[in-house]
Amino acid sequence: MTYQSQAVSKLYFMAAIGLFVGQILFGVILGLQYVIGDFLFPAIPFNVARMVHTNLLIVWLLFGFMGAAYYMVPEESQRELHSVKLAKLLFWVFLGAGVLIILGYLLVPYAKLAEMTGNSFLPTMGREFLEQPTIGKIGIALVCAGFLYNIAVTVLSGRKTVINMVLLTGLLGLVLLWFFSFVNPENLVLDKYYWWWVVHLWVEGVWELILGSLLAFVLIKTTGVDREVIDKWLYLIIAMALITGIIGTGHHYFWIGTPSYWLWFGSIFSALEPIPFFMMTLFAFNMVNKRRRDHPNKAATLWALGTGVMAFLGAGVWGFLHTLAPVNYFTHGTQITAAHGHMAFYGAYVMVVLCIISYAMPKLRGRVANSNKAQVVEMWAFWMMTVSMVFITLFLTAAGILQVYLQRMSETPLPFMVVQDKMAFFYWMREVAGVIFLLGLIVYLVSFFIKGETEKAPKLVRDPAAFESQ
């Protein structure tokens, strides 16, 4: 850690990991409810558990992005953070608001929560992922705006690098697009149209800028490859992400009452969306191969490579699988979508946040890297979580194929609930994989408490110049 103010990121990373644990616990509950329909009913019905699962994911990833920014930006800008006080204040506000929202979901019937928070004044609740009470959404907007201000002042008054400028652009996009969460017209088609401006343009748009920038930062630090090379890759990756991803929004405009030309725009551009993710894989492996130092933090490098591969598989391959309109006609809104959603979120965003945490956390705790022993445990967690996520995805894909066939393609299409019973085998297998994911997460938590001898500085590979601060 070069700058004192970077220390504030530790708070954010710890909150992120804590909420991650909550997310996975509710994931395991949901998986069980798929096969034991009355599990925890009516105390925690499926819709409540699902809100908690997805909202915790969003909130902890935001904590992760914020922590990453607070860690990276001082180092990139070569100055202290504009205001550590503001960063700490916003942390507690965000955590408090997040916890209140989740408790609201769990303790009060949703309709009552809507009434209590005055949803009728500005109705924004009850839409997938945007279930937060309106006042909560305003809170998120304020926290994100304050965060953006803190980062922007630091970046703009310090050294400007491609990495911190791309990060800033991504964060600006994140904040601006959030305003569409307040757009909720009575016309369902328009409601859905703009709902995607938050959901799609976040995860298949501006979040990819944040992802690219985090990945580039960790790769510079761990490989010592020349900044010029990294910057070029970063620009090309985010260029392809936006060139394909913006019009790629059209793959959500196939069946919601929008004009038919979206079938073409959506199919063609979203078919190209795997390109930036494939470039990320190439990028990560190329940089590691060309490394000029052997950084003692092997775990962080593993997460970086893992992000490249899993983001490509989850977002790229599994996205492409059902993105062409003639295919999507049959797969839309089935377990195929769920399969893609799980691996894409894990591979792209969960892994990149765990990657930066893996790199930054040892430094925040006063060492270049964790002991070999601790890293081995962390790598076990990497493999347990990653492999079980692959299996979750495969089982959900199998379930989805069965569903598509029985409900939509066979000569005598069966009703939804009849088909669900026939898919139970795959749901059980998914639940087993989910439990292994949870075990992997526990191993991950344990890795933070493992001591052992730590190395002080990176070992040289080829070029002594690599030691110079990049």
Add this chain to the structure above:
Amino acid sequence: MKEAFTKSMARNIYYGGSLFFVLLFIGLTVDTHRKIPKTDNSQAITESVAHGKRVWEENNCVGCHTLLGEGAYFAPELGNVYERFGNSKEAIKAFIKSRPVNGIPGRRSMPQFNLTEEELDAIADFLEYTNGIDTQDWPPNIQG
């Protein structure tokens, strides 16, 4: 990458490409706004339909169901439920009203939302309106 391909070329592709596609997207959005009155069934939006959408949202129906394929995949698609229930709003209302408070042992069951008669009418009207949206013939069949 080759030296001939410089960082500034990469940067220009990023700025130029993004700007172009942002503008194209905005253009398509304007055009979509112009065209959707033909497909969005908006002439059917009454006060009761608007109220029904609110009831739909404030009970988080999308937390289990899909609507035009979007939402959770735990319970049936409802974009075409009006048709599936024999074009009967009464059937929709009766189903919602009949849900047991403590669920069904071992099986998935919709919660009992204790909706008023007015809310039941509104949600049924909303689902009838949704059924009338032109969705390029999706879903493939009546089962959703």
